[in-house]
Amino acid sequence: MAEQAAAPASADVTSIIAGAEQVMGRFVSGLDARVSALAGTSRELGALHASFAAGGTSAAALFLKIFVVVVVTAGVFLLCRRWFRRDDAGAWRRLFSILAAAIVAVVAGVVAQRLLPAEGLAVRTLRIWIVVTAAGMLAIFTIRALLTKSGSHQAGRLGWLARDLSVALGWSFFGMAVMATLRLWGAGLGLRDVFSSLMLALPAFALFIWTVWRHRKTLAAAVAGVKPRSRWRGWLARIWPGLVIGFLIVTFLTTEIALTLGVPLPGGTVLFTVVILLLMPHLDALIASRANLALEAESASIIGVALRQTVRFAVLIVMFTMLGAIWASPLASGFGINLRSITTEAFHVALIATAAAFLWSLLVTAMARIAQRDRHDAHGTAAASPRSRLGTLVPLLSLVGKSAIVTLALLSVLVSLGVNVWPLITGLSVFGLAIGFGSQTLVKDIVSGLFFLADDAFRIGEYIETSGAKGTVEKISVRSVTLRNPRGPVATVPYGQISKVVNFSRDWAIEKIQFRVAIDTDVELLRKLFKKIGQDLLEDPELAPGLLETFKSQGISNVEDGTLVVRGKFVAKPGSQTLIRRAVLKAVLQAFRENNIRAVPKPLTGDPVAAV
Incomplete structure (x- = not known):
């Protein structure tokens, strides 16, 4: 039996080793091919000039036409941006104005291209540069708008961050346009490799890393958010610049490895992922600030506030999905793994997680609204005035609701992954029944507490006297109540030990x-x-x-x-x-x-x- 059980395990290890050896072989052969292709760059450059001549143009003429359409597209975009710009405009209006400026710029660039003498591949080349220029301007000004909107208290630092990030983005979009032009005109692998790795990717990643290092304090402040902040968020803010720099280095190395393996990563997708990673704290701060404003506004609906809070989680899901799609694809193809089933299961898990996040946000928002109304009702009374009955039950209801959401989400994830959860549920039920019989005191405390809360015997902030203790109710948990004596000592009394409650804070x-x-x-x-x-x-x-x-x-x-x-x-x-x-x-x-x-x-x- 032991030998039969060990056989599948050794077979799995052997297949993994064989897959790793296959990947290493492909990497070595791909590296040799790249080095060999570099030796023929001069010949490929001559072939590129021949392609220009065959297309009825020259390199100088094509570059001049590209310069003209780029200047026209960028100039029209800037003019439209200034024309549409309003200082009192909201975030969505600003984004729509930037999008409208990009569309008008593309139209102007196409008109300029039609006025220039060009045909065949030259026309397609000019259109590539028009679209890339408009997309670059759209990305740069959108990032500036988001950075400015998400941190007005440090607008100066964010302005410099936006400028440095614009330089890195501009170089990246320029590189994508150059690579698209080289592929369109049939440039050789060696020439494209030199441009993509040494002249485009390496400087672009260096610019991004320099931007993160130069503005590390600004990025850390954006991740930390407003006070009060949790301990884990402060810790994440301190290490965030280092994490981003490490991610950029790993991204560059992974991109080169994928290119060597013969499965190059899309440049636009990689660039978009890098930009999202840099902007993630600011997007989160922007969404969080708007959600908090909506929470404070009594006119906003609870569902609307919960949806805004869920957007933060959804953006995080999208980011991790993009990272998984980019980094898992070359590894899966290298090891012969079918990504379709994994993608389907990941999509189901993401949907369940998003639904759970929405329910969690809905519960938290509802509890916050109840607590807010409770504070408004108690306005003008003493700071230690008793809460309402619903305000007293809010912590317990929140705990029960959050536990139920997490439990249902975990069970749903297991079901979506094909795990039979009924034996698990049955086992937990039997285990809970055994605990109930073995811990009768605990059950007595919980049941007694339910009846005390149902009878509204006491609330948080009320002064009561129980069997052996008296004081102000500070905390109500599932099995006990915490009392603060006027002289300072704290007494925790289990519900099962309370035989009588004298409440000194009711009516008169x-x-x-x-x-x-x-x-x-x-x-x-x-x-x-x-x-x-x-x-x-x-x-x-x-x-x-x-x-x-x-x-x-x-x-x-x-x-x-x-x-x-x-x-x-x-x-x-x-x-x-x-x-x-x-x-x-x-x-x-x-x-x-x-x-x-x-x-x-x-x-x-x-x-x-x-x-x-």
């Missing part, structure tokens, strides 16, 4: 205060003094909002050892009674002094001699 609080005065005190005078104190409390702008019934006298409550015990009371909102009580005591003592009312201390209980 009655505060009764008693005073001991001499037996000959005028009780009617005391009543009038207490009434005057109550009226003063109602006129106090700080204390009046917390009063439901002002302070008043309740008369004589008892007579003890020749002492009158009088009582007063007031009804206040929960949480404000302590401050009002202090004000009442201060006012009563002041009234006693002004009216010569003598307060009598409470006599000591017990035997004084024994106490000594």
Whole structure:
């Protein structure tokens, strides 16, 4: 049995080694072919001149015509860009104006090409340069618009980044036009190799690397985003410039290796991927800022805000899809792997991930809106005022919803990959049942917590007393509640240990205060003094909002050892009674002094001699 199990494994290893040897053989032969082709560049250059002559033109005449159409196309684009430009225009309007300028520039370039004496391959060459020039201008000005829009607080640095990036982009588009012209006129492999690798690709990647290194602080700030930021985002911002430079180097080497293997990567796709990688932080910042603005605006719908948040994830999916398409294709063709099934499965996984991201954003946006409304409803109250019932349940609902989304997404991914998930679900169910029987205390805590929350026994921010602990509710989890004592200690009480809850923060609080005065005190005078104190409390702008019934006298409550015990009371909102009580005591003592009312201390209980 062991030998039979080991046989397929050794066969797989052998096939992998054979595939690697085949790739190495193709690489060595391709490298020899490239070196051999370089020796014939002078001959291929002569053949290219012969092709020009056969096409009824010369190199000088063709270059002059190319210069004319490029100048016309670029000039018309700049004029239209200035004509369409508006400083108060939004992002989409600016992008559409750039696109319109590119279209008009292409039309102008075609008109100029028709006015020039050209035919055959020369016409196709001029049209290539017209399209590439317009595309380059479109890319450069779009990038400038995005950079300026995504970081207005550092417009100066982003402006220099856009200029340096424009130089690298301009050289790259120039290289693509040159390579398209050489292929159109039938240039040899050696001549095209010299132009593509030494004169175009190497300088272009060097310009991109220099741009990233020069503006590494700007890129790091763009990745970090606005404060407050998470720890992982700050760490990613610090290493982002190094990651981009490493990616550019790997991209250049991979492009050359693919060219040597005989499966050259499309230059436009590689350039687009490099640009997207450089602009990714700024695109993310732009989308995030717009999503946050929409979240703060109450008129924006929750679905619209969630869609904007999902766009960030979708852009990330697109970027990784492009990277996978570019780098996986040559490796898969080299090892003989069929990419169709892998692409289909990856597409399904991407759809599931995007749907999960949308549901996640929808849940987060809904919870944020609820919390925002809860804060608005509590506007003007104390900072530690209790939350609403829904605001208290938001953290638990968010946790349950996020867990459900992640679980369903993982199961859906496994199903799309052809994995039978029913045994997994059954096993987890049995495992959960076993845990339920073995951890009865945990189950008791969770079930008791559900009933406490259903009964609305307490909310976050309320002051409660339970079995053995009291304090302000700071956190409500699945199995316990966290209380903060007024002196600072924190107590975590499992729901299963709570037999009774006394809530001091609901509806109203009655505060009764008693005073001991001499037996000959005028009780009617005391009543009038207490009434005057109550009226003063109602006129106090700080204390009046917390009063439901002002302070008043309740008369004589008892007579003890020749002492009158009088009582007063007031009804206040929960949480404000302590401050009002202090004000009442201060006012009563002041009234006693002004009216010569003598307060009598409470006599000591017990035997004084024994106490000594």
